[in-house]
Each structure stands twice: as C-alpha cells, then as structure tokens.
Amino acid sequence: MIYGYARVSTQDQNLDMQIKALKKYNCDEIITEKKSGTSLDRPALKKLLETLRKDDTLVVYKLDRISRSTKHMITLSDHFKDKSVKFISIKDQIDTSTPMGAFFFTVTTALGQLERDILSIRVKDGLEAAKNRGVQCGRKKGMTLENKRKCAYAYDIITKLRKNDKTSIAQVLKDQGIARNTYYRYVNEYKKNNPENQGELF
Known part of the structure; x- marks a missing residue:
C-alpha cells in the first residue's frame, strides 16, 4: 500500500x-488532518502509523507536514525502519528506499536540529547584548510613582465631574498630560485593589 x-x-x-x-505518487489512500504540527x-x-505494514510506503509533501520537531522525525524514522516502511518526502527529495535517500534523511534531520540550536543561541546572545546596552527586554515595568500620582489626581477630578454630570474626561486627561x-x-x-469603590470611570 x-x-x-x-x-x-x-x-x-x-x-x-x-x-x-500526493496523487502524482499514485497513493492508494490519502489521510488528511487539520492539526498544529x-x-x-x-x-x-x-492511526496511520499503526496501520503501516512491511513494504508499505508513506508519502508526505514536506517533512514538516508529518514531524513536529527533529526529535520527533528521528523517532518516526526509527518507526519506519522497524516496520520496513519506505518514506518519501516530495519537496525535500527524500526517498528512504534508496541508500542515498536514507542517508540524506538522517543528515537532514540532524541539520534541522543544529539550525534550531544555533537560532536559540543567537536569540540568547542578542538578548544579552541588548541587556548590556541598557535595553529593557521582556515585559514593561509597572507604572511609575509619578504617573500614579497624576492618575490619582485625575481620578479625583473625574469623579467630581461625573457627580455634576460633566463627562469631559478626555479634556481632563489632556490637561494633566x-x-x-x-x-x-x-x-x-x-x-x-478597591472592590468596595466601583464607580463608573470611562
């Protein structure tokens, strides 16, 4: 099959x-799935992996369609070898039914892992370099004390405005910067922090 x-x-x-x-490869059956890799x-x-038998062939459009990681791809490769199943990846030009295809498959998965490791190192190095330059990475720090004071003052003004049915809140915020x-x-x-005081402030 x-x-x-x-x-x-x-x-x-x-x-x-x-x-x-896949149809160009005369597949007897095409299994489809809509799931994140x-x-x-x-x-x-x-279910497909359980169905595969000796001398069956599994064809995919590209490696990343079947594998979620290099480690997973290596696991699948071992599974195919154990079951004597041929594996073909069209875009990657891999066909494990040939010695060269099997070798290239192994090399490709190894290079994929290496690329991910290098990218991870570059990201870490970039973050460290940015940190050394004084660039703030990650989530922003909490509101400054000065901003809290301004907002508290604006809050007081807006509360009084609402009591007098004056809702020029945008102007108040503009005036306070x-x-x-x-x-x-x-x-x-x-x-x-003050659940007992839930006035409408918008």
Whole structure:
C-alpha cells in the first residue's frame, strides 16, 4: 500500500496543494488532518502509523507536514525502519528506499536540529547584548510613582465631574498630560485593589 499524509495547522488552511502532489505518487489512500504540527494529539497520524505494514510506503509533501520537531522525525524514522516502511518526502527529495535517500534523511534531520540550536543561541546572545546596552527586554515595568500620582489626581477630578454630570474626561486627561491607556491602566488597578469603590470611570 502507498499512503499519503497531508496536514495543515488550522481549519481555514487548504489541503489541495498537498493532495494534488500526493496523487502524482499514485497513493492508494490519502489521510488528511487539520492539526498544529506541535500538537501531540494527531489521531489521524497515530492511526496511520499503526496501520503501516512491511513494504508499505508513506508519502508526505514536506517533512514538516508529518514531524513536529527533529526529535520527533528521528523517532518516526526509527518507526519506519522497524516496520520496513519506505518514506518519501516530495519537496525535500527524500526517498528512504534508496541508500542515498536514507542517508540524506538522517543528515537532514540532524541539520534541522543544529539550525534550531544555533537560532536559540543567537536569540540568547542578542538578548544579552541588548541587556548590556541598557535595553529593557521582556515585559514593561509597572507604572511609575509619578504617573500614579497624576492618575490619582485625575481620578479625583473625574469623579467630581461625573457627580455634576460633566463627562469631559478626555479634556481632563489632556490637561494633566496623561495618556488614555495609562489612565485606564490605573483605574483597573484601582478597582482591583478597591472592590468596595466601583464607580463608573470611562
């Protein structure tokens, strides 16, 4: 049997291109799945791997359609060897039925892992270099004390305005030099810490 496996990450993505390519390999059956490549729960692939028998062939459009990581690809490679199953990746030009194809498959998975490791190191080095230059990485720090004081003052003014049915809040914030997002951030924090005082502030 020649099986084809096609996968896309979301329900909105289209499988047509992969299926068209797989049909050129005269697949007896094409299994499709709409699941993220990083998902451990891929029932169609799991069932297919259990179905494969000696001398069967599994064809995919590209390695990343079947594998979620280099480690996973190596596991699949061992699975195919144990079952004497041929594996073909069209775009990667891999065919494990030939000695050169099997070798290239092993090298490709190893290089993929190496590339990921190098990228990870570069990201870490870049963050460290940015940190040494004084660049703030990660989440922004909390609101400054000065901004809190400004917001508290604006809060007091706006509360009084609302009591008099005057709702020119935007003007108050402008006069105080307070960004709208900063003010609402303060209000949300205030409400969280003062649940007994939930006035309408917008």
